[in-house]
Amino acid sequence: MNYQTPALRRALAADYSIGLMQGAARRRFEQWLLDDAALRAEVAQWQEHLASLTHTLPEQEVPERVWQAIQARIEPQRLHVPPKQSLWMRLRLVVAACAVLASLYIGFIYQSDSVRYSATLLSASQQPALQIQAHGQYLQVDPLALATVGLDRSLELWAIPADGKPISLGVVPVGGKGRINLSQAQRDLLGTPIALAVSLEPHGGSPTGQPTGPVLYQGPLVAL
Numbered sequence: 001m002n003y004q005t006p007a008l009r010r011a012l013a014a015d016y017s018i019g020l021m022q023g024a025a026r027r028r029f030e031q032w033l034l035d036d037a038a039l040r041a042e043v044a045q046w047q048e049h050l051a052s053l054t055h056t057l058p059e060q061e062v063p064e065r066v067w068q069a070i071q072a073r074i075e076p077q078r079l080h081v082p083p084k085q086s087l088w089m090r091l092r093l094v095v096a097a098c099a100v101l102a103s104l105y106i107g108f109i110y111q112s113d114s115v116r117y118s119a120t121l122l123s124a125s126q127q128p129a130l131q132i133q134a135h136g137q138y139l140q141v142d143p144l145a146l147a148t149v150g151l152d153r154s155l156e157l158w159a160i161p162a163d164g165k166p167i168s169l170g171v172v173p174v175g176g177k178g179r180i181n182l183s184q185a186q187r188d189l190l191g192t193p194i195a196l197a198v199s200l201e202p203h204g205g206s207p208t209g210q211p212t213g214p215v216l217y218q219g220p221l222v223a224l
Contacts, residue, residue, distance in 0.1 A: 009039060011120040011219045014128050017046035020118050025224045118224055119196045120144070121217035129217045130176060130198060132157075134190050139169065143176030147216065149200070155216070156205045159186075160195040171205045172198060195220050 015021045016029055033040050117134035123145075131142040139157070149155060155172035157180065167189060170180040182190075199206070200213035 007122055007126060007218070008220050009042060010126055011122060011128070012222065013039065013042040013046050014120045015118055015222070017043055017050055018131075020115075020120075020131070020133070021222075022115075022224050025222060115140075115224055117190055117221050119219050119221045121196060121198060121219040123147075123217055130172070132196060132221070134221065137187070138182055139180040141172055141176060141178055141180060146176040152203050153213075154201050154203050154205055155198050156201045156211070158197045158199060158211060159189055159221075160197055160218075161189065162193060166197065166211055168206065168209065169196075171201075190221065 012021070012029060016026065021029055033043065115133045115135060119132040119134075120128050121130040121132065123129045128144045129146055131144055133140040133142075141157075146155075155176070157169045157172055158166040159169055160166055167186075169182070169186055173179070195218060197211075197215050197218040199211040199215050201211070202213075206212050
């Protein structure tokens with residue numbers, strides 16, 4: 001993959017500035033920054049742009065009832081449970097054990113559902129338009145600056161492998177935000193060097209299995 005292309009450099013700088021780049025990918029990028037003044041300038045431009053989106057929130061006094069609720073959770077009252085209510089105590093222990101198991105299960109699901117690949121798709125004017133995060137079973141799609149699409153049209157997401165023949169990954173959710181579930185073949189495809197592209201298609205997606213409309217957004221898929 002050519003890391004000197006302007007589109008890729010801008011997409012990687014955007015991912016780094018937004019905070020989507022993690023782990024080994026982030027360390028490699030920071031090492032790259034040490035030797036590339038132009039790339040540092042690109043990141044600085046992104047950070048300055050993002051900083052302008054934040055505003056200082058005015059201070060507000062916390063209501064007394066909020067402090068009372070916090071104090072009640074930190075120092076709960078101890079209730080005396082008569083021996084004849086031991087059945088209720090056992091039930092509470094069972095409920096507590098179930099809660100612990102549920103927490104462990106949720107933690108396992110979260111770890112197995114971590115983001116593995118990421119892509120920031122750019123418009124023809126090199127503006128970030130769509131954020132794609134690849135999980136184990138699906139793609140999470142989030143709009144950054146999508147153009148409005150008519151009700152008779154759909155945006156379709158394509159994987160562009162090394163041989164150049166597009167493979168459909170599915171229709172982008174209406175409004176650009178949501179999930180695209182992946183088949184096993186599509187999940188296997190994400191582990192290979194590919195780029196992503198979005199084309200404008202008839203409602204419901206391309207009727208031919210290949211892009212029929214103009215490509216609106218594109219960008220490389222990067223491993224995290």
